[in-house]
Structures are given as C-alpha cells and as structure tokens.
Amino acid sequence: MDQDLVVRAQHGDQRAFESLTIACHPRLFRLAQGILGNPHLAEDATQQACLDIWRDIRRLRDPAKFEGWSYRILVHCCTREAKRRPKWLPEAEMQPADEPSVIDATDAILDRDQLERGFQRLPVDQRVVIVLHYLLDMTLEQVAETLDIPSGTVCSRLSRAMAAMRAALESDARPGVSTRVHGEVVR
C-alpha cells in the first residue's frame, strides 16, 4: 500500500483517495463477499467502508497500518449490512459451480447450500476469522494483527465457528431434522 497516498488523503487530497480506493477496493470487496456471500451486499458494504475510510482517515495515526485499519472498518460495515437485511431474505447468492470442488470429491452429503446456511448462522465476527484465515490465507497471528485483537481471541472465535459449522452440517445432514435459518424453522 502506498503510504504517500494515505498521507495525502489525510490532508484532504481527493485524487489521492481515488487512487487509494482503486488500489484497495478488490481486497475489501473480496473480504465483504466472503463475509456476506452476496456480491450486491458486498459492493454496498465496500462502498460504505470506503466512505467511512475517507471520513475517518485523519484519525489513522500510522499510515503503515492502513490495510488492517481499513479491514476493520469494512468488517463494521458488513456487520451493519448483515443486521440491516431482513431476516427472511436469503443472504447468500448461489454462484454457478463451474469447476469441481473438493467438497464434491470428499463427501456427497455436504453441499454448498448446507455450508452457506451454516455459515450465515455464524456471528459476523466469527465469519470474519474464517474468511481471513481460510479464504485470504492469513495466519492466525496475521488475523489477530489485522483485526487488532489478541491471538487468543482469534483462536477462540475460530474454534467456536468451526464447532458451530460442524454442528450445523451434521444437523443438516440428518434426515427428518428441521433446519433453523435466520431463526426461522424450516422443515
């Protein structure tokens, strides 16, 4: 990340901020899409995050920490976006499967719909840890640094998220068992 752009944006340079936005938009969008599972919501959250970044960039004390700081702002926007969305609407938008996945090869019971339902039941703070660790391939230490939280908190969030995902998948896999989606019981 070009720190000079950050410093210039802190001084109100809109052109510098535009360049900064173009540079950081793809990674912010990718994280938002990972958390929300819907490209339209992800774009809304990314746009709002960029606006919040512009509004608060003067409060960023160390320009070298812009990347983690911007991730945290995005996570906050994703949380708001997730809360704003009506509970009865499906949050995830299914993408066409254009290539075989490990899932298909390992276990036919597990499909993407089950995973999506289980994932969307997680609190946003647990989804973030999963996305940063498994999609963006950050180490747990990097996740802790990015989110500015202790490593122990990252581990416990990941542990709870994995347990919840496992429970959700195993629950969904049992025939005749009702499934809870966004608090609504679906049979």
Added chain:
Amino acid sequence: MSNEKLALVLRSWLKTRDVAPPDATQSAGRLMARLPQTRQRGRWWPLPIFGRASVVPPAIPDTEYQSTPIPATPIPATPIPATLMGGTHTMFSPVKAITAGALIFALGGAYLIAQPLDQQGGSVPGAAPDAEWAAVTATSECYLKTTGTEQLASPPYGLTDQVMACTDTASDPRVTGTSTIVLNVETWDPRQGNNNVTWNDYTLQGPEGTWAGHGYGLYDSEGVAHVVIIATGSGAYEGLTYTQSITVPAETAQADSIGLIQPGSPPPGFPVAPLPEPAAE
C-alpha cells in the same frame, strides 16, 4: 468430521464462492461522487498529523540542531517506530500538569498584575457600567476546513494558516456560536511534545456580536494542546473580554474549556491586534 477435513471443506467452499470484484475504477467513480457530501472528521489540532515519523525527513544531521540557538533533542538517525507514538501512556504526567498550570498562572497572573480590578471598569470606553463577570464552561467541536502549509525541510518545522471551523456550546449564550481558528505551530521535533509553540487567530460569532482575538499555547508530550485564547467583543459585546483556557486531548475533535467573560479590555501586553481581513470564500 475432523477439524482438518472441515478446514479443507471450508477452504474449498469459500474459494468456489469467491466472485470477481466489480470494476474498481467504476466503483471509485461512484464513491468520488459521494465524497463532497462526506465531511472528513479530523483531529482538531494538527500536531499528531505532524507527529508521524513518515512525514518527517528521516535523516537530519545533528549538526543542524547544534547550530540552532535553541537547544533541542536531536532526532535519531533512524526513524522512531510508529508504535512509540501510540497513546498507551497514562494521560496524566507531572510535566503536563506543571506545564499547563504554569501557562495558566502565567497568563492569569500577568492579567491581574497588569490590570487591577478597581481599574477595569473605567478602562474601556463604552463598556456597560453594570456589566458583570461570568464564569463559563464550553465545549467546542471542530473540523478541519483548510489544510495549512507545512514546512518540514528544516527545524524549526512549521505549520501555518490551518483553518479550523468549530461549533461552540457554552454555559453562557454570548459565547455560544460558531468559531474559526487559524492555527500555526512551530516545533523543533514534531515527533515529540514540549518543544513547540502554537498560536492562532480566533473569531467567534455569537448571537448578538463577535469575539475576536488570539490564542497561545503548546502541546505536551502526549499530544495534548494547552491553549489560552483572549478575545474582545464587538456588537452587543463591546467592552467585554472573553478569556478561555482550553485543553484539547489528542485524537479528538472535541475540546472542553473554562473561561471568563468580564468587562474591560485585555491587559497591556496581550496583543489583541486587529485580525486580518478574512479571505473570500
């Protein structure tokens, strides 16, 4: 299902769910259209902006400092890690307390010495004969209106003409309104406090008149500004002086002050000179 297998499943599923981001240039274009409606929230006082090691020339020969008439702490050859700039210290420090106290007592003492109470009433033509003093508490919320000009080439480093626009809410309606501060800082090492002075031109538009004057102060090692502003009134406030002592925490756009409105003019020695004409908007 083992953790390893679940991790493998999750990793694979997340990657299949990943989609290409929209065109970043178009997204940025939509964003830029919304920027004018989004006001930047900023620190009120500029020293923390000064204080980043990244904007300071990293290698300044110590000899430049040795040749200056004012003793200063030499800047290390290697930049100070930014983590040292964090606010992890306690906000209280003896140095800060002594500095703030000394500043307030010096200004207040000079005021009293220069102008005994029994002479104040008659010193300003036009002062309301029955005017009384009023103690004031106020809160100011400010944003950066115009970025000032930085001089970072050589010490003393400087910032001039940074314009702050503020909304002042006070216990006395006469000093409740909108104020403008044109701010300057001169510092010998922008990464530290206690080696700088700050001064400003100040105007406050109250409901029935205007206050205009100047402020002086310094930043301590925590980036907290301690400033005293003395302003004289015009319009309905003609013949009154408003003195404020402001403490501005770092990393905030809000500051609290205590003040005094009193009849009479500022004491001799306080330069409440006419302010420059405001630049056209």
